[in-house]
Amino acid sequence: MIPQRHVSPEILMSFSAGALSSATAAIVAAHLDWCPVCRARLARLDILGGLMLERAPSAPVNVEAALAKWASAGAGSGLVHHPRGSGTPLERHLPTPLAAQTGFERASIPWRPVNDGVHLAEARLPGDGGLRFVKLDAGKTLPFGERVEAALVLWGELARGRETLLSGDFADGDDLAQGGPVALAAGCTLVLSVSASPSALG
Amino acid sequence: MAMMGALSYASDMTDRFFLKRPETANKAKMPDLISRIARDQDPQAFQELFLKYGPRVKAMMMRQGADAETAEEIAQDTMLAVWRKAHLFAENKGSVSTWVFTIARNLRIDRLRRQVVWQDLEPELDTLVSEDDQPDVAVSRAELVARMRAALDTLPPEQYEVVQLSYVDGLSHHEISERVNAPLGTVKSRIRLAYQKIRDAVGDDL
Numbered sequence: 145m146i147p148q149r150h151v152s153p154e155i156l157m158s159f160s161a162g163a164l165s166s167a168t169a170a171i172v173a174a175h176l177d178w179c180p181v182c183r184a185r186l187a188r189l190d191i192l193g194g195l196m197l198e199r200a201p202s203a204p205v206n207v208e209a210a211l212a213k214w215a216s217a218g219a220g221s222g223l224v225h226h227p228r229g230s231g232t233p234l235e236r237h238l239p240t241p242l243a244a245q246t247g248f249e250r251a252s253i254p255w256r257p258v259n260d261g262v263h264l265a266e267a268r269l270p271g272d273g274g275l276r277f278v279k280l281d282a283g284k285t286l287p288f289g290e291r292v293e294a295a296l297v298l299w300g301e302l303a304r305g306r307e308t309l310l311s312g313d314f315a316d317g318d319d320l321a322q323g324g325p326v327a328l329a330a331g332c333t334l335v336l337s338v339s340a341s342p343s344a345l346g
Numbered sequence: 347m348a349m350m351g352a353l354s355y356a357s358d359m360t361d362r363f364f365l366k367r368p369e370t371a372n373k374a375k376m377p378d379l380i381s382r383i384a385r386d387q388d389p390q391a392f393q394e395l396f397l398k399y400g401p402r403v404k405a406m407m408m409r410q411g412a413d414a415e416t417a418e419e420i421a422q423d424t425m426l427a428v429w430r431k432a433h434l435f436a437e438n439k440g441s442v443s444t445w446v447f448t449i450a451r452n453l454r455i456d457r458l459r460r461q462v463v464w465q466d467l468e469p470e471l472d473t474l475v476s477e478d479d480q481p482d483v484a485v486s487r488a489e490l491v492a493r494m495r496a497a498l499d500t501l502p503p504e505q506y507e508v509v510q511l512s513y514v515d516g517l518s519h520h521e522i523s524e525r526v527n528a529p530l531g532t533v534k535s536r537i538r539l540a541y542q543k544i545r546d547a548v549g550d551d552l
Contacts, residue, residue: 153541154534158519161512162410162451188490192544193451194443195495196513202401203408203417210396210422211389217426 147179147312155294155316156182160189166245166269167337168294171314173241174335175296178312238298242335245269250299253277262287276336280327289324291339293317300332376442377435384432396425399443403450410454410516420457424450441491454516490548497547505540508533 151159151172158164159172176183237243237250246267248254255263261281268274277298278287286295286302295315302309304325309315315325317339376398382391400421407417427449435445498506504526511517511525519537523530 152538154519154537157509157512157537157541160451161516162455163512163516163518163521165518188494188548190448191441191444191491191494192498192509193447193513194441194445195491195498196510197399197402197406197447197450198443199510200402200514201405201409203405203414205396205400205404205418205421207393207396207400209418210400210425211393213422214389214392214426214429217429 145310145312146181147175147310147314149309149313149315149319150179150185151175151182151314152316152318153185156185157189157192160186160193165293165337167275170241170245170269170275171294171296171335171337174239175312175314177239177241179314182314242275246275248277253279255279259284259287276338278334278336280332280334281330282327282332284327285324286320286326286334288336288338290317290321292320293337293339295320295334295336298333298335301328302326302332302334303328380428380432380435380442383429384435392425392429395428395442396421399446400425403446406450406514406516407454409514412454412457416457420450420453423453427453440487444491493547494544497544501540501543505536505543508536509540512537 155164155168155172159169164172176186238246238248243249248265248267253265255265255277258264261284263279264287265277266274267277276288280286280300280302286292293316297309297311297313297315299311302325304315304320305323308328309325376395379391379395379398382388383395403424404414404417404421407420408414412420424446428446435442498509501509507526508522511522515525517525519530519533523533526533528536
């Protein structure tokens with residue numbers, strides 16, 4: 145099933161530009177693993193990136209050094225291939241970008257209870273903060289409130305007002321700022337990037 | 347924290363306006379160079395391609411916080427990656443500039459952020475055209491690029507500026523807000539408006 149809630153243009157443009165924080169970029173990448181719509185939009189935004197590269201200023205380069213590096217690399221050396229994600233929801237596994245970033249699998253997320261009906265797991269990322277995984281019992285409200293910059297529903301259902309977010313749906317902080325989203329059934333699991341750390345719950 | 351927040355920038359307020367409206371790329375020639383690199387391992391073609399893109403990649407990396415040596419290495423490694431994958435290039439599926447841009451961006455993130463989140467998104471050329479494209483309705487790639495280029499040229503300066511600060515300087519929304527001295531909401535609005543104008547120019551393909 146294709147997610148119904150997509151990454152906003154401004155966040156996707158920052159992703160294309162490589163200007164997002166590590167945590168938010170990881171969440172966007174995980175959504176892209178699910179979402180052909182956003183992958184198509186990203187491909188177009190990358191064209192925009194190419195056009196901006198054409199318009200970028202120039203800095204002097206060492207052509208001889210580049211040619212020497214090319215020669216020493218050897219003609220015909222192997223292709224480095226990084227396969228794309230499957231593009232399909234995974235019942236037993238985290239989306240590939242999240243698993244690669246955190247080393248977690250669905251069965252090995254190191255949950256710890258922080259409040260009644262709320263479990264939390266954190267994964268530090270190099271550089272700038274980390275990802276927070278949250279598992280909610282039915283009726284529990286998503287924590288962190290306005291500090292959530294981006295969120296992705298991994299499994300389960302989350303009610304936000306009259307809207308229901310399902311697996312693969314993306315939400316940014318503006319989406320989540322109003323009316324604390326509530327889990328509709330036990331086991332609703334999300335991954336979040338949060339604007340400040342450590343968490344109040346941590 | 348935005349990824350480049352702790353890094354110093356080579357640019358200053360005056361420097362912000364360095365970008366001139368485009369010097370037109372030699373669109374016909376670049377794919378030929380790629381072919382010569384893939385088919386013949388032609389060092390002259392490699393050199394020409396490096397001279398076209400290497401200086402721009404290096405300058406972009408420096409504006410995004412890399413020192414000159416790192417920026418030079420990323421420029422070199424970008425062109426080496428182009429060479430290694432040259433046999434995958436299909437002119438009807440993407441532009442050389444897009445390809446170079448995405449490779450350089452991914453290498454920069456790997457180098458400066460020491461993370462691997464982009465690996466799964468590395469745009470192999472055979473997947474650059476979305477699975478959503480339908481041959482009978484999809485705008486040709488060349489036409490898409492031409493329309494985008496034209497749309498960029500007609501953006502109001504304040505919208506062009508936020509696109510430029512995103513892609514060339516690698517700034518987050520918060521950093522752009524500080525750079526242009528405008529509220530965060532205004533920055534997001536300008537980006538969204540720029541996106542909308544480009545989308546209008548290319549149809550529903552964005």
